[in-house]
Amino acid sequence: MKYGKWLSIGMVAVIATVTAACGKAAETPNAGGTDNQSSAPDTVKVWTYPVHGKYEDDIKLLVADFNKTYPNIKVEYEVMSWAEGPKKFDVALNAGNPPDLYFGGMNGQYVSTGLALPIDSYLTDDIKKDFLPGTLDTMKFGGKQYGMPLYQSLWGWGANKRILEEAGVDYKKIQENGWTWDEFLEAAKKLNKKLPDGNTQYALVTDGTSLDFLDMITRNAGLVDAVDEKGNFIWNDSKIADAVTFINKLVKDGILPKETVALQPAKRSEMFYAGQAAIISKAIPYYDVMIANRNKDIDSGKVQGEKIEYIQLPVPHSASVKGYGVTTGGGEGYIAFTQKGANNEQHKKNVFLVMEALSGAQAGNSANELALPFVRTSQAKAFEGKGLAKEINFTVSKKMRESLAPQVALSIDVDKAAKLKQYREQVEKPVFQALLAGEKTPEAAVEELKSKGQQMLR
CATH class of the missing domain: 3.40.190.10 (Periplasmic binding protein-like II)
Known part of the structure; x- marks a missing residue:
């Protein structure tokens, strides 16, 4: 993007x-x-x-x-x-x-x-x-x-410093060392809560209209893409099940808003600005400048709302992925x-x-x-x-x-790249959205991703 x-x-x-x-x-x-x-x-x-x-x-x-x-x-x-x-x-x-x-x-x-x-x-x-x-x-x-x-x-996650500090989340440690899915889930327990105005403060917010979130999670499960750099289909082992199970847990436990599947990027940002989400997914480093400008507008009276101090975070990764985690971009x-x-x-x-x-x-x-x-x-x-x-x-x-994932579409041939694009639109996207909506179990989602991937990308 x-x-x-x-x-x-x-x-x-x-x-x-x-x-x-x-x-x-x-x-x-x-x-x-x-x-x-x-x-x-x-x-x-x-x-x-x-x-x-x-x-x-x-x-x-x-x-x-x-x-x-x-x-x-x-x-x-x-x-x-x-x-x-x-x-x-x-x-x-x-x-x-x-x-x-x-x-x-x-x-x-x-x-x-x-x-x-x-x-x-x-x-x-x-x-x-x-x-x-x-x-x-x-x-x-x-x-x-x-x-x-x-x-x-660079696509990462971004956070509201005030909310992290109130919950006792050590963001400096996360920035320095990265974090695992389990560490994020522990932090999410502290970040999810009811606000005085009756709204829910969610640990995380993302949009459900694109594949960006799915890309970030699957790459941090150890999968560079649905195919590897030689064009071989690789969403056929336990790693894709790990990624899908993690996403399902975020929905089931209320870490993501129940309406995530229908959230547009603008609504996701609105929730973050309103303090209804501690962390926003697909947060680009430019948020640092955007939010600083928004804070100036709040000071001048052009915009109403709480000023935010922005914290850039890496995407958490599965325990099987060592190091800082993988960046999409x-x-x-x-x-x-x-x-x-x-x-x-x-x-x-x-x-x-x-x-x-x-x-x-x-x-x-x-x-x-x-x-x-x-x-x-x-x-x-x-x-x-x-x-x-x-x-x-x-x-x-x-x-x-330094941990940027390679762009598989630039190393495979044009025909395979076209098939990968077709798989993403015709299989990945509807399966991901059905998972977010609770219309597919993790097991059913994984089975469809595997079976159709083997047909289309073999």
């Missing part, structure tokens, strides 16, 4: 064209016009999104700085809305005319079109070394590099494309130059604004001492990134 969605869903598309400066291009090898430095400017088209609240300011400055070095490359960019942008991109891709650079997560279906552009030949050793270990891999498919990330998304950044029938090598090099400019040191402001660990050493250096996240939470985010 894109972090900018938390503030930017529905934003009207903004189109901005940055015209290259006049004059002779900088004397840089293999950069400039389509044929030589004296030719007309080469246009590189970029489609992006409001990655964070101030991203339009970021990209404007990044492009202006780029053109100081490469005045003969014209960068034409469009900041699209999260609601409409994906549809527009799919239409363009299917028509064989995608933009040169598109912001998003890596997807094997892009490669299957034959239009995704491998950038391995343009990546220098210095650029590779600048990226922190594992970060570039989030934009690979089939062993080839197609993009460079601006940040790595992935890389999001710029992916390179060519157009049907196009084969201009100079233009491809120029596309890469723009990608590097939009992903370099100063582009680290996106990770900074989103309270995420930086993906490049140069970014961390450029924004040292300027972090927006509280140190206590930023430290946890770095630990979470």
Whole structure:
């Protein structure tokens, strides 16, 4: 999921064209016009999104700085809305005319079109070394590099510090060492209670409309996905039963609200803000900034409610999973494309130059604004001492990134990835929702997940 969605869903598309400066291009090898430095400017088209609240300011400055070095490359960019942008991109891709650079997560279906552009030949050793270990891999498919990330998304749990302290839950120990399912269940006994106004304070709240919660729990049962990185179906042993049984216990014991199956993400957040839930699932590090801004609005009278001090937590794990636990997430950044029938090598090099400019040191402001660990050493250096996240939470985010689960869909072939997507929508989602609603027993849920998985993913 894109972090900018938390503030930017529905934003009207903004189109901005940055015209290259006049004059002779900088004397840089293999950069400039389509044929030589004296030719007309080469246009590189970029489609992006409001990655964070101030991203339009970021990209404007990044492009202006780029053109100081490469005045003969014209960068034409469009900041699209999260609601409409994906549809527009799919239409363009299917028509064989995608933009040169598109912001998003890596997807094997892009490669299957034959239009995704491998950038391995343009990546220098210095650029590779600048990226922190594992970060570039989030934009690979089939062993080839197609993009460079601006940040790595991280899904965890988040908590209301006041409620944890009142219940005597040692959140600092959890942040330092992680915690097991049993340890969470013990804490939940203290966190679940009736409030003076008659409402229930739940230990945990999540939405039941997506598979995000199921992903986090199954990965912390020791299952990277329904298939492993070789495409083998793996939801056929006791680990999937452990995960399903744990989720069922959360529902049966009232640790999750009984209406979880119908909860939308917005309602989940509303309950957390209202103090009706101690912990919220799929809490991204950006909550640190969002809640700090909400607290300012409460101080100014724009918003009514209790100010919250946010605590980032890792997802608890089964006893069979050692260490800190497993983090769900992935890389999001710029992916390179060519157009049907196009084969201009100079233009491809120029596309890469723009990608590097939009992903370099100063582009680290996106990770900074989103309270995420930086993906490049140069970014961390450029924004040292300027972090927006509280140190206590930023430290946890770095630990979470170190335990990030591999993205299976990027290592298996396109056909198997398509079948996995079908299995998730046609089997996982309805089974998960039936479990939450109490319409399926854990045993029946496990049996359906196994039997249909063996049919669809063998």
